[in-house]
Amino acid sequence: MSVYTSRNKIGKKLLIHLLLIAGALVMIAPFVWMVVTSLKSLGESTQVPPVILPTKYQWENYTHIFEMLPFLDFYWNTVITTVAKVVGQVFLCSLAAYAFARIEFPGRNALFILFLTVLMVPGQVFLLPQFMIMKELGWLNTLTALIVPGLFSAFGTFLLRQFFMSLPKELEEAAKLDGCNHFQIYWRIMLPLAKPGLIALAIFVALWSWNDLMWPLIVNSTPDKMPLSAGLAYLTGEHTNLTNYPILMAGSVLAIWPMIIVFIFLQKHFVEGITLTGSK
């Protein structure tokens, strides 16, 4: 009897693992294909039926990229904007969120609803007004234009406000009795407790910032002021048939490896972030 159940268990485990392995293969296939294609010649990349492995590995595809486009500028611009936005949003959104969650002030709810309306309007609607603001400030074609509008977000404020709301009020009252002011409560009590929320927000902001394409292309106009996403867009041809896929894939590999590394190290938080916010 016991032998029978343990066998059954092994069978179940095996089945689960087989399913998981199959799932993993499906997930990883596009990445493998990207890497393999990045080493093909132009002719091999468009063959039907597809050529699986290149006959000769074209490592020079990777050096071509740097000759064709200022890829180092792209890296620098992307890293700077992403870091600035992550730091800015985590700090500024948590400050605003604390105020909305914990400070009673007249018009708080009305102001918060105003905030929420921002979340309800699709991003494209803001594109033009934000462009106009950048123009009036004289920030067109600068890194400032990439960074400043992303230093703060309604989404981040909303996310962290919900988080702060769920923390017990007693902690705050105890701190008040000990003579803490609002900033001290925020800094010493709330922030450490909200760490999972802050990390989740940081991850989302980093991902969005890394992938953002439309905004940089609208406000900036010279390649040296562009991020990696725009750099990849430059590599797509005017007609689809004119795209040099091996070069484009080499560029993609170069563009995403930092995000993959971040993902590997922060896997646990990624998953937490998704369960926390119900979005991805």
Place this chain on the structure above:
Amino acid sequence: MKKLVSIAMAALLVAVAGCSGGGQSSAPAGTTGSAASGEKVTLTYALWDKNQMPAMEEMAKKFNEKNPNVDIKIELTPNKQYWTKMEAAATGGTLPDIFWINGPRIIKYADNDMLLPITDQIKADGIDLNNYPKALVDLYTYDGQNYALPKDFDTIGLWYNKKLFDDAKVPYPDETWDWNKLKEVAKQLTDEKKGVWGIAAPPYGQDGFYNTIFQNGGYIISEDKKTSGYDKPETIEGLKFWTDLINEKASPTAAQLSETEATQLFESGKIAMMYNGSWMASAFHKNEYTKDKVDVTYLPKGKENTSVIHGLGNVISANTKHPKEAWEFVKFLGSKEGAEILAKSGAAIPAFNGTQDTWVQSMPNFNLKIFIDQAAVAKPYPISKDTAKWAKLETELMTKAWAGQMSVEDASKELAQKMNEMLSQE
């Protein structure tokens, strides 16, 4: 809640309106005249093709050598996002001084006073417009005004795979071919077992049915841009040329072609012939599978000896602060000297007549001369003020007709009717 939302929206709108008002006042429309001589001027020049960047940079450099007080700053935007960016810039009054434009957009931008007419400048400087293919000059003339000097052009040719012809012991296509000959050979070269077809008949306009419609005496849009030609029997026959090829199994089906791009099948040796643009020359030249295996010739003849031509133009923004310098640069871009720089790069066919030989010789393994010869008799790419609107419908309906979901007559007549409604509202 509802009330609050509407208040918020109103506040947002006021803020937006305030911004755009300020924008207009700070950028007066092209009245400030040109800078005094010797004063440094920087002009922005926007374009979308990375492959042409080296040639464009060289032109900017040459121009700067001749006009040391004018610097050209090139702004590159990927093709897909170029027009979104331009629309934002047009609204904000920050259009680049000079930029690339294409046929489908020219009337929209000219009609909204975004562009500087250059008719007077052309006359004053004695520019001979006969130096460019007439169809291109016409494409960029609106309401009797010239808006652009033609930059480059592309025409369509019959590309073919020499190896498939050799294997079947069939002579290569040449200028004697007509529609019937093409059909006959396409059927002959089809070998379903091997998965090889004589021709590919995808539902494309510029590199497909526009050519056969024109050759058959039909048209897409009338010259006054008021009526559609899709209900004319000549036009419908020009469309049927393609669906017949599919029905007679000389081409992959529409479903097969939507799965795999016709060009990809051609590059893989599965298709013996296809209509494709001069823009493919450099890609076929770089591809080791097609470099020595394919060539190109004239389109097979219909009732009329013609085909479609499209090309880009260099235009000047209406609110440039330096209209004089901008015109000097556009003039240089459209000059023989400028055209030769573009020709040498091989990235596009320059529009200036007589400079195209350099391009033809840049890829000697292909018979590229046919693209130049066809330009002389080609008709301009069909456009109206809002080309994109009916072009989208055209793609939808023709895709259905090609897939056999509706007859070509029905699709074409429905398109004519809806297109006429759209045109009457323009």
